[in-house]
Amino acid sequence: MSEQIWAALQAHRKATAGRPLMDLFADDPDRFDRFSARLEDMLLDYSKTSLDTTARDLLFDLVRATGVETLRDAMFAGEKINVTEDRAVLHTALRRAEDRPVTVDGRNVMPGVADTRARMARFATGLRSGEIAAVDGRPFTDVVNIGIGGSDLGPVMATLALAPYHDGPRLHYVSNVDGAHIADTLDGLDPARTLVIVASKTFTTIETMTNAQSAKRWMEATLGARAGQHFAAVSSATDRTAAFDIAPDRVFGFEDWVGGRYSVWGPIGLPVMIAVGPDHFEAFLRGGAEMDRHFQEAPLAENLPVLMAIVGIWHNNICGYPTRAVLPYDQRLLRLPAYLQQLDMESNGKRVARDGTPLDRSSGPVVWGEPGTNGQHAFYQLIHQGTEVVPCEFLVAAQAHEHDPAMAVHHTLLLSNCLAQSEALMRGRSYEEALAIVREKGLEDEEMQARHRVFPGNRPSTTLLYRVLDPLSLGRIIALYEHRVFVEGAIWGINSFDQWGVELGKELATAIQPLVEARLDMSGKDGSTAGLLGAVHDLRA
Numbered sequence: 001m002s003e004q005i006w007a008a009l010q011a012h013r014k015a016t017a018g019r020p021l022m023d024l025f026a027d028d029p030d031r032f033d034r035f036s037a038r039l040e041d042m043l044l045d046y047s048k049t050s051l052d053t054t055a056r057d058l059l060f061d062l063v064r065a066t067g068v069e070t071l072r073d074a075m076f077a078g079e080k081i082n083v084t085e086d087r088a089v090l091h092t093a094l095r096r097a098e099d100r101p102v103t104v105d106g107r108n109v110m111p112g113v114a115d116t117r118a119r120m121a122r123f124a125t126g127l128r129s130g131e132i133a134a135v136d137g138r139p140f141t142d143v144v145n146i147g148i149g150g151s152d153l154g155p156v157m158a159t160l161a162l163a164p165y166h167d168g169p170r171l172h173y174v175s176n177v178d179g180a181h182i183a184d185t186l187d188g189l190d191p192a193r194t195l196v197i198v199a200s201k202t203f204t205t206i207e208t209m210t211n212a213q214s215a216k217r218w219m220e221a222t223l224g225a226r227a228g229q230h231f232a233a234v235s236s237a238t239d240r241t242a243a244f245d246i247a248p249d250r251v252f253g254f255e256d257w258v259g260g261r262y263s264v265w266g267p268i269g270l271p272v273m274i275a276v277g278p279d280h281f282e283a284f285l286r287g288g289a290e291m292d293r294h295f296q297e298a299p300l301a302e303n304l305p306v307l308m309a310i311v312g313i314w315h316n317n318i319c320g321y322p323t324r325a326v327l328p329y330d331q332r333l334l335r336l337p338a339y340l341q342q343l344d345m346e347s348n349g350k351r352v353a354r355d356g357t358p359l360d361r362s363s364g365p366v367v368w369g370e371p372g373t374n375g376q377h378a379f380y381q382l383i384h385q386g387t388e389v390v391p392c393e394f395l396v397a398a399q400a401h402e403h404d405p406a407m408a409v410h411h412t413l414l415l416s417n418c419l420a421q422s423e424a425l426m427r428g429r430s431y432e433e434a435l436a437i438v439r440e441k442g443l444e445d446e447e448m449q450a451r452h453r454v455f456p457g458n459r460p461s462t463t464l465l466y467r468v469l470d471p472l473s474l475g476r477i478i479a480l481y482e483h484r485v486f487v488e489g490a491i492w493g494i495n496s497f498d499q500w501g502v503e504l505g506k507e508l509a510t511a512i513q514p515l516v517e518a519r520l521d522m523s524g525k526d527g528s529t530a531g532l533l534g535a536v537h538d539l540r541a
């Protein structure tokens, strides 16, 4: 059934490929209303894409035929849809408002979620008030979170996004095993006033544990045997946190049904809660829970995650565009593209279906991006005039946090640029228009000059507009992207919740380590790796 729908989509694309986007608006004055959808004060505009009602209906058929809704319900019900790890996928439980039971292996997980959240809130409040103090009784001024991947990107992204709400201790993040990261971060910090959170679901990740050991040595140099009192942990491995000398009441665990890249809603979000306080963190969770309800209840035609997903499938599988750019016109979403790279590419960068058989079409696209307007002065040249078509996803708030009237021009310019970019991508500039400009300027070699100034146009984009980047909106945005990734993965029939692709490199790094430490027999290594190791040793001699 779904193969017929894929074929119909391809045929429809073939028949309509050259149609200018501007014509779609000319043919349908209500196109904006009919190709946009809202959740409260959040608006998704996907009218500047080549989707028409025929394509959209076929894509809805595809959603139904591939069982997206059944898989969605199975996920929310706590069924073990992560088949290779035999795990439930229940990050949604972490942000759930109502305490209706959710069971995994016959056990209601909600009391545990509520209990951990209450412990986090007590700890965060204590730190913020100074009641939980450093060993000398003074309040902690700085918190360093050590983690990587899902134990870093979510809290980093959210801390930056919620900067206007940050009234707790200063936060710092260390992720890279490169000693430069921890050295530069600790430089200037006072161990006597610093709390370190070691965030690792497994408490075995080499980067995190290496950084944690270095932080501990740094702390011990000042605090000696009391260094452990300046540590907390977010981990499921309580035996390992105890061995690291972290008191059990400072360890916040989560269960195997929360994947790393989906974990910011629970204890991995502890640094965010410390920064902005439990009330704002609750609002973030509420935003996520609102999006969950919407995803479960809204009809397909109004369902934001489904709409974003079908646009993604259309661009990737039907139009053949291999990447998508995430372009927040929101400086505080600086790390959103990096966060989404893990969310999307670790979830959907897969080449086999759930049953292990090879996929016969492409899966997750390359995700990349930077905040506007900075990107405009860097890579937008390619987006407008390059040979690759890059579908763009703009995000922008209607209102800024900077209320000083003297600052108003900033947000006006930001919005103007965002809207201008999607318009320019769609509209383009014809040769005739370019020629008129060249003539007006009185340039020589008019034809050559005009050709350089042509914009092909018809380049697709979506815009996500929200009132203001507050904790609630951020929660909605992140859950929206999570569910979009879910829907796309379900359409491709893949398991979006494992990440076997990160394993081989980790194993080989462990095997190479002795060869980096000393010049040893490299006969088992390929010529390039052996050559590079030899050069490393020469350069270090």
Ligand SMILES: O=P(O)(O)OC[C@H]1O[C@](O)(CO)[C@@H](O)[C@@H]1O
Pocket (backbone or CB within 6 Å): 148, 149, 150, 151, 199, 200, 201, 202, 203, 204, 205, 208, 260, 261, 346, 499, 502
């Ligand atoms: O929290 P941990 O166990 O240290 O894992 C960190 C990250 O490593 C990965 O397992 C693989 O890169 C991610 O999925 C995860 O977010």
